[in-house]
Amino acid sequence: MGLFNRRARAPARRPTTNKNMGEKTRGSSGSTPNDGVLPQFNHNGDEITRGIHPDGESGRRGVHPVQFFRIIWKSSCTVSSWVNVLWPFVPAAIALHFIHGDHHLWTFAINYIAMIPAANLLGFAGQEFARKLPKVAGIIIETTLGSVVEIVLFMVLIAKDNGTGEAGHGNKIQVIQAAILGSILTNLLLCLGSCFLIGGLKHKEQRFHAAISEVGSGLILVAGFALMIPSAFFSSLIGSTSTGGEGYTEERLRSNTLSISHGVSIILMVSFMLYLLYNCVSHDNIFAEVLEADEEADRDRHIDLAKAKLTMTECLLAIVLALALISLIAVFLVEEIEYVVEHGIPDNFLGLILVPLVEKAAEHLTAVDEAYDNQINFALYHCLGPSIQTALFNAPLVVIVGWGLGKPMDLNFEIFQVVLLIVAILVVGNFLRDGSSNYLEGGLLVIVYIIIAVTAWYYPNAELTSSNGRASTESGGEGTEALASIAKMLMS
Secondary structure, three states, rough: OOOOOOOOOOOOOOOOOOOOOOOOOOOOOOOOOOOOOOOEEOOOOOEOOOOOHHHHHHOOOOOHHHHHHHHHHHHHHHHHHHHHOOHHHHHHHHHHHOOOOHHHHHHHHHHHHHHHHHHHHHHHHHHOOOOOOOOHHHHHHHHHHHHHHHHHHHHHHHHOOOOOOOOOOOOHHHHHHHHHHHHHHHHHHHHHHHHHHHHHHHHEEEEHHHHHHHHHHHHHHHHHHHHHHHHHHHHHHHOOOEEEEEEEEHHHHHHHHHHHHHHHHHHHHEEEEHHHHHHHHHHHHHHHHHHHHHHHHOOOOHHHHOOOOHHHHHHHOOOOOHHHHOOOOOOHHOOOHHHHHHOHHHOHHHHHHHHHHHHHHHHHHHHHHHHHHHHHHHHHHHHHHHHHHHHHHHHHHHHHHHHHHOOOOOOOOOHHHHHHHHHHHHHHHHHOOOOEHHHHHHHHHHHHHHHHHHHHHHOOOHHHHOOOOOOOHHHHHHHHHHHHHHHHHOOO
16 A cells, blocks of 8 residues: 555445435445446545545535635534634734734734634644545645644744844744744643543543554654754763864854754654655555544544535635735744743743644644544544654754754754653653553643643743853753763663
8 A cells, every 4th residue: 555545445335226226325435436337425425536535525626615614613623613713813913913013912912822723724624635635644644734833933933033043132043942842842741641631531541553652652762862962962062162262162063063953954854754654655554554443433433424524625725724824923923022032931931832832732632632532543643743743854844944044053952951852752652652541641741741831931041041051161061961861761
């Protein structure tokens, strides 16, 4: 089987009798039209379009405005539909940006809220689009579209950076670095913890397949190790640098760290391509079987299949509309970051907590709803998949783009952030090891995330304190010891 292999097992046809003559054959949810004379129909009695998976067949063509907005308003689940009540904030956010006056905090707050329904629309449109594709390809494309919000924010932030690399006004690299790790932490701790918690309260214990949990946790561990390397290199050598312009200077160290970050980013992007190859080509049959079994375990599957669906044209229209709104809102948000930081919101809290929460809100709602419906493998895919994409693709992408723009964007994270990432990976990996989940494990993951959020609030901004040996040679040894301890945890 391959990524674009849309053929499936043909359903058994009912014999044609006078009773069902002219009646559309129902009960088929897994075949596409073949070379036979008779057409085939899906579960809703809609004639299947060639190249469209039966579960995503809408039975319509083109764009029908009334039906289009009705389906979007209902969204993918009840919780997601509640998010649509926030749509009035979208035009308000756009209008507030163009109104003159000193209302920066209000502009940030309104745009922050407006990002949620826009991201929800993109997530729903991506889900509808994914339904029309083979299982594995569909969920990967859905995850990729869910990460577009993050990519847009990263691109806007790096474009707005002043390019000096110095901490302080105009530097957006600190926020990007915090947002990269914050996105991974939010998916691994808050989203996965919420899935385990809600799913465990409903089903007591849920078991997931090792093919998803082991591959996901292994990739995250490798990505965490790779992201730690530039920080370890910088922290190990900062104490040995000279300041007189001779020998191994700090400027040379920073240049070498930047070059290492460029090399690591390219390698991580190759790893992401290898991950896609594994999921979509060589082992896609394994993942497809796991996800199909999860669909059969869905207690609301009959209701979900019977829902009206968007056409392919409507899916693409909704995706374009959502991307346009997200891009505008992202620009407006980034322009207000300086004012928000100046009014008491720490850089680390903004990047680690606030930005990931808003960019991943829609995806988290989808994952929690899947866990509630006993689709724990789908939920796990929606938690680990975005974390893998952030670590292996989104973070390297912003480094490469910064390289092209002449911005000193690197992977030299603060020691505090690296410790949080590695400890989170170890905690999640330990919970995934037994292949089952319950509400206790979910609650503990959420508690760990809350502890991180509280700590991030009190962590001072980069210009007020040294991190990873940036301010003095004395701090280099402490940073090296911290990273050495992390390496020992990874080895154990």
